[in-house]
Amino acid sequence: MFLFFLGIIFLPLFLPEAVENSTPLNDFTRFANYAMWGLWFPLVFLSVILTGRSWCGILCPMGAASAWANKKGLQRPIPAWVRWEGTPIISFLLITVLGQTVGVRDHPEAVAEVFGGTLLLAFVLGFFYGRNKRAWCRHMCPIGLLLGVFSRIGAVQFAPKRKKPGGDRFTEKGVCPTMIDIPRKEESRHCIECFRCVNPQSKGGLFLRLRHAGEEIEQIRKHHPNPYEVVFLFLGTGIALGGFLWLVLPVYQQLRQSVGGWFIEREWYWIGESGPWWLMSVHPERREVFNWLDFGMIVTFMLGVMLILALLLTVTTGVSAWLAGRVGGDLSVSERFVELGYQYAPVAMVSLILGLGGELFAPLTQLGLSQETVGYLKAGLFLVGLVWSLYLGARILINQGVALNSLWLPLLPGVLGSCAVGLAWWPAVFGL
Ligand code: SF4
Ligand code: SF4
Known part of the structure; x- marks a missing residue:
């Protein structure tokens, strides 16, 4: 490898430059x-x-x-x-x-x-x-x-044969290369599946356990929920979305024109010059040369989209967490917030795959499937992510003690959040 x-x-x-219609x-x-x-x-x-x-x-x-x-x-x-x-x-x-x-x-x-x-x-x-x-x-x-x-939604978990209480801990002692305290392991996040701690003959260590996909998030309270992960889930989804949208949205080009005009009016012409190759794309031979305006605009646009999406998910999750407390949810509002933040994992993951890994589907059209059929396939995948996110949201709320008949109330903001992620990726899934 x-x-x-x-x-x-x-x-x-x-190698020489790839020719236009090579494959x-x-x-x-x-x-x-x-x-x-x-x-x-x-x-x-x-x-x-x-x-x-x-x-x-x-x-x-x-x-x-x-x-x-x-x-x-x-x-x-x-x-x-x-x-x-x-x-x-x-x-x-x-x-x-x-x-x-x-x-x-x-x-x-x-x-x-x-x-x-x-x-x-x-x-x-x-x-x-x-x-x-x-x-x-x-x-x-x-x-x-x-x-x-x-990996928290994955169907594989390495679990301790003899579990010690106390929850996940970081330790530089022991065999684990990613510093998991093996007998206390609860979360999958840091486990790179190196098998160093797996020995079928020994009484200790971990064993490979199969589970249904999504189980760890349904039961997230038993698997070391972490606010940093939720922050990452929100910011990471947003930045990936920004990285996709600047390429396809006409509004980006309009903004670029206006900002460029503003600089030129002030005679700040350096904005039109290219910067170093390691910071921005400078490839005249492929007809792509970014200048400082492009660089600044791409960075600002991506960060802007990231902040807007993260803010939106923070609001929907916050409202969910607050409402869950009104209808019988346990824990504090911030703890409920962190647990509920994980519900977006499937929808975020599917969006990332469809948006940034869309080329996976390219051979399907070459195999004879029409663009329309591939579009339906992508939409189907997206729908699976969406429904899965809703299901996880419902399970997390049930585990928080919310009664079944009131579930819809704190679930609703989560539905809106998932739909917002889906809508934001619309151009990637269905085209503009
Ligand atoms: S499989 Fe490897 S990474 Fe995972 S807990 Fe065991 S030693 Fe650590
Ligand atoms: S975390 Fe995983 S992807 Fe990153 S370097 Fe280590 S093994 Fe590779």
Whole structure:
């Protein structure tokens, strides 16, 4: 996988430009791009539903590089700034925005920068910090955070054979590379399924338990609910949406024109100049050259969409949590808020797959399915995500003690929130 990964991210840099109508079958650069965005991205996401973070533990070359570097490295204690729970959220936001400004979905140079840079960081962090651990995977990897949150809806759990009370804890002692206190393990999020703690002959350690998909979120109160994860779920969905919408919405172009005009009126012409290649897409040979105006607009637009969506989901979840308390829900309003925030996981996940991994569906049209049929297929998938989110919302509320006949009341804002996410991704699913 490591060699394959290096080939996919670096080989296209040394090949001639892909010709206009070449396909993944006759051009390696196109193949590499399809392998990355049409297969790897959506399939790794979908795989968490069936097998949790098996990608991380079994296949990921970046995790392997980090683990290898750690063996050879300095093995220093992991500093507090790395361990801070907000670090992977910032890392995810930075990499997603950078991915857009450098055009990671279109340019091999950008793929090499973003994925090669991430690989290098994983290596460096592994070299410096942790003792036989994967500090990168637990604390900083932007993909790991995404997979971790969604692995909570997965059908696989590694559970302690003899469970100790007290709930999940972080520990640098023991075999777990992601620093899970194994006998106290409750949540799937940090488990990369490396199997190090699984030994059928021993009385301790973990065993692989199959469960129905979504179980952990239905019972989230028993699985270490975490406000940072909810923040990430809201912000991550929003930033991914922003990264998609600036490309397709005419309003983005109108805004760009007005802002550009404002700068030109003041004779601030530097706004029309290009910046460094590592910060923005500068590819005259492919007729794409971003200037500081594009850079500023993309970043601002993405952050704006992120904040609006996050605010909307905060309001709908807040109202749900408040109403749940009025109709018999236990816990405090903030605790109910965190639990209910998880209900958006399926709808957010399906939206991400349809919006950013839409190329997965491209071969279907080549196999003879009409655009319309593929559209229905995507809509069907989206509907599954939506209904699943509603179901999870209902289960969480029932576990909070809300009576069945009053369930509809606190559930309603959740329905609105899920529908808002769906509507926001409408152009990706059905076109404009
Ligand atoms: S956390 Fe990131 S680097 Fe680590 S194994 Fe998973 S995807 Fe790879
Ligand atoms: S050691 Fe066990 S708990 Fe830790 S990541 Fe590996 S499989 Fe998961």
